[in-house]
Amino acid sequence: MKPLESLAMRDACAQTLLEMYPEVDGLVVLDADVSKSTKTAEFAKLHQNRFLNVGIAEQNMVSMAAGLAAAGMVPVVNTCSMLLSTRSLDQLRQMVAYPCLNVKFMAHYGGYSCGAEGPTHHAIEDLGIIRSIPNMILLVPCDALEARQAIRAALKYQGPVYVRLSRNPVPGVHDTPPEYTIGKGYQISPGDDLAIIATGVMVARALDAAEALAKDGLNARVIAMPSIKPIDKELIIQAAIETGAIVTAEEHNIIGGLGSAVAEVLVENKPVPMERVGIQDCFSESAEFFELLDLYGMGVNDLNFAAKMVFKRKVVILSLT
Amino acid sequence: MLTSQDSICHLTTIAASIRRLVIEMIAGAGHGHPGGGLSVVEIMTVLYFSLMRVDPSNPSWPDRDRLVLSKGHGAAAWYSALALKGYFPLQELERFRKKGSILQGHPDMRKTPGVDMTSGSLGQGLSAALGMALAARMQKRRFQVYVLLGDGEVQEGQIWEAAMAASHFRPGNLIAILDHNRLQLDGLVSQVMPIEPLMAKWQAFGWETVECMDGHNIAHLLQAFETAQSVLDCPVMIIAHTVKGKGVSFMENEPAWHGVSDPMRLPDAVREVQKA
Numbered sequence: 001m002k003p004l005e006s007l008a009m010r011d012a013c014a015q016t017l018l019e020m021y022p023e024v025d026g027l028v029v030l031d032a033d034v035s036k037s038t039k040t041a042e043f044a045k046l047h048q049n050r051f052l053n054v055g056i057a058e059q060n061m062v063s064m065a066a067g068l069a070a071a072g073m074v075p076v077v078n079t080c081s082m083l084l085s086t087r088s089l090d091q092l093r094q095m096v097a098y099p100c101l102n103v104k105f106m107a108h109y110g111g112y113s114c115g116a117e118g119p120t121h122h123a124i125e126d127l128g129i130i131r132s133i134p135n136m137i138l139l140v141p142c143d144a145l146e147a148r149q150a151i152r153a154a155l156k157y158q159g160p161v162y163v164r165l166s167r168n169p170v171p172g173v174h175d176t177p178p179e180y181t182i183g184k185g186y187q188i189s190p191g192d193d194l195a196i197i198a199t200g201v202m203v204a205r206a207l208d209a210a211e212a213l214a215k216d217g218l219n220a221r222v223i224a225m226p227s228i229k230p231i232d233k234e235l236i237i238q239a240a241i242e243t244g245a246i247v248t249a250e251e252h253n254i255i256g257g258l259g260s261a262v263a264e265v266l267v268e269n270k271p272v273p274m275e276r277v278g279i280q281d282c283f284s285e286s287a288e289f290f291e292l293l294d295l296y297g298m299g300v301n302d303l304n305f306a307a308k309m310v311f312k313r314k315v316v317i318l319s320l321t
Numbered sequence: 322m323l324t325s326q327d328s329i330c331h332l333t334t335i336a337a338s339i340r341r342l343v344i345e346m347i348a349g350a351g352h353g354h355p356g357g358g359l360s361v362v363e364i365m366t367v368l369y370f371s372l373m374r375v376d377p378s379n380p381s382w383p384d385r386d387r388l389v390l391s392k393g394h395g396a397a398a399w400y401s402a403l404a405l406k407g408y409f410p411l412q413e414l415e416r417f418r419k420k421g422s423i424l425q426g427h428p429d430m431r432k433t434p435g436v437d438m439t440s441g442s443l444g445q446g447l448s449a450a451l452g453m454a455l456a457a458r459m460q461k462r463r464f465q466v467y468v469l470l471g472d473g474e475v476q477e478g479q480i481w482e483a484a485m486a487a488s489h490f491r492p493g494n495l496i497a498i499l500d501h502n503r504l505q506l507d508g509l510v511s512q513v514m515p516i517e518p519l520m521a522k523w524q525a526f527g528w529e530t531v532e533c534m535d536g537h538n539i540a541h542l543l544q545a546f547e548t549a550q551s552v553l554d555c556p557v558m559i560i561a562h563t564v565k566g567k568g569v570s571f572m573e574n575e576p577a578w579h580g581v582s583d584p585m586r587l588p589d590a591v592r593e594v595q596k597a
Contacts, residue, residue: 028459049459052490060482063445067452070430070438072383073459075452090442091479095449099430099439 002171002204005144009165012144013106014039016151017076021047024155026073030054032061038078038108062088065103066095074102074155080114081107081164085126093133096160100135104154105162110140111200111251112296113167115289123164124279128256130162131229137161137182138229140250140258142203143173146226149180157182164200168289171204173224185232191219194245194311197236199225199258202249202277202298209303220247220307231261233269240270245314247306249277251298273313275306328371332539335405336366340568341594342401342414348587350418353426354394355590356578360502360536360563361395361469365402367542368467377407380434386464387437387453391446392471392500393427400424400433408435444477446470447497451483451556454492465550468497473505476514481526487556488527495556496549497528500536502565506579519560529557536561569593 017040021027030052035041044051054061058079065075077084084092084107096103107126114121130138139154139161141147147165154161161182173188188203189210198206203224210220221243223235240246246266250258259276266274277298284296293299340362347353369375373386390399397417404411409423416422423432427441438449450468457464474480487495499519507513516522520530529552533545542561549557565579566572569590581587 026460052455054482054486055489057479057482057486059445059479060448060451060486063448063479063483064452064455064486066445067389067438067449067454068456069452070449071387071453071456071460073452073456091445091448094442095439095445 001208002173004169005172006169007144008167008169009141009144009147010037010039010108010167012147013151013165014042016148017043018046020152020155024074027076028052028068028073029076029078030061030065031078032056032058034079034108038106040078058083058088059091062091063095066091066101069096069101069103070099074104076104076106078106078108080121081110081123081126082121084162085123085129089129097133097135100159102158103160105160106151107162107164109167110164111166112284112292113289115292116286118286119283122284124253125256126164127228127250127252127258128260131256131261135160136229139182139227140164140200141226142200142224143170145172145174145177146180149177150226153180153182166201170201173203173207180226183227183230183232185223185225185227185235187221187223189222191221192243193219194247194307194314195221195223195239195243196247196249196303196307197223197225197239197258197262198249199228200251201293202251205293205298205300205303206249208300209307212300212304213307218307218311225258228258228261231265233265236262236265237269240266240272244272245310246272246274247277247303247310248274249298249303251293252278254278254281273310273317275310277302277306329539332366332370335370336363336539337597338405339366339398339401340597342404343397344569344590344594346397346401346414346417347581348591349415351584351587352581353397353418354580355569355572356504356565356575357392357395357471357500357502358397359567359569359572360565361398361500362567363537363539363542364469364498364500364561365398367539367546369402369406371543372546373467374464375406377435380408384462384464387466389438389446389450389453389466389468390428390440391468392443392474393440395469395500396424396426396428399428399436403433403435406435443471443474444479447480447483447487450495450497451487451490451492454495455490457494458492463494465494465496468495470497470499472499472501472503472516473510473513475499475516484523484526484528491555493553493555496546496559497556498559498561500563501560502563504565504574504576504579506576508576523558527555529555531557531559533559533561536563537567568597
């Protein structure tokens, strides 16, 4: 198991907003009464005139951000991903995505990351929801170093971006800030028997799985996909051609997220056996974050099982041709 | 502010042109929202031909005054005012709601010059206007933001989130106008979901309120806006009493004409507004 990072993504987010403030003309940060938790309170302390706490009113926050952006500001909206992608979805779609306004959504507490709060607070559908909205860019970094890069890229991009962040420190994948380009994934570990395409916190788990699989003689390529939309089609197709078997891994419902996005690319370009690791279309329960991942289908064992399954299917197909 | 008899006459003439264009463009499309378009004709007239500092040759001028049409279904009246003001040729109105048009069924800021905010999903415009008003403060610009709401629209919960936020952030450059035509798609607002007491509600949320007893009377509207503009330290709501379908006898006060309930009668409507 990779050790936990010392920094949580929300701390990286607050730091990056402070760092970028001099570079981004018109930066304004909005929060809906969770600033102490999202850490935007640190930005508020230093830039009081560029911070708006709208209270517990996410719909108003998103439409206000649209108005700010329409008048030339660069609003960064902060609250739980569960609320952003459901409660203020109408506002996000109508007033931000449709007119393609320059609003950045910091979707905190993605997936199960506020675990013990329970299913009311888990964001398990946001990738599917946001991905299906035209003009939206959807980023899911895997650790705090990558979160920083993703937020920088989001702020430099002209248009709406949704960045999904995890709440507490996660296993670090990177030792130094990775190269980050919207729309690009990257290979982190080589292998030709199958490829695991992972996003968010599942990237670290995919690396753990690849280590375990190697002991069983299977060489799994690990690909990180920090940009769900646009997705890196070329990298997926290349992996399909070179390995012939794909596993996707995401902290999200099995419907609509990374697995669906990868499946769409494969079906239209290079159909190969595929298995999707994620939440099996169910609500979960209160528990610690990492316990929930293990309990609801996203453990390293689940990845290993899926990898072996997909490899077996590949072998069967090869034996028939 | 110009309130001479001459200017009122001039504005009344413009309002008659806008009313005629609203009906002609809806008749041309065969569908649209005549009722709520006709009830805001004089409000649009006063905004674009008396109050707003805008430059039709430079629609994205950063210092321009802005309008958010929160009741986006009033689009026909907005487009007519913008065309008359010179943002785009009057002939564009003939293409309202048609394939390839710059005039969408509901306002689209990316397609129509002069449209400052996309709208159509009710309840969101007040929040957007507040965002714009606060942007002026942050950018040290002096533009004014107007937002036009429907009365049925205030049934949306987000309106009250925005009402709370506006009185908290206290922009001095935000004026809301409530088109109080008393009707919504399904019938009387008072029967579908009562919103009274309106004045008391906005006051309780920390707003200054101004009542305009006749939202089709140019002089009354000018007076109401003058009062509103004198308030500099908090948001202002002008509640304008209007008539849904104003100017077409069989549409007035008739919920069925929120949309086009009988396309066969549109030619009669055109004749009536052309005669007026």
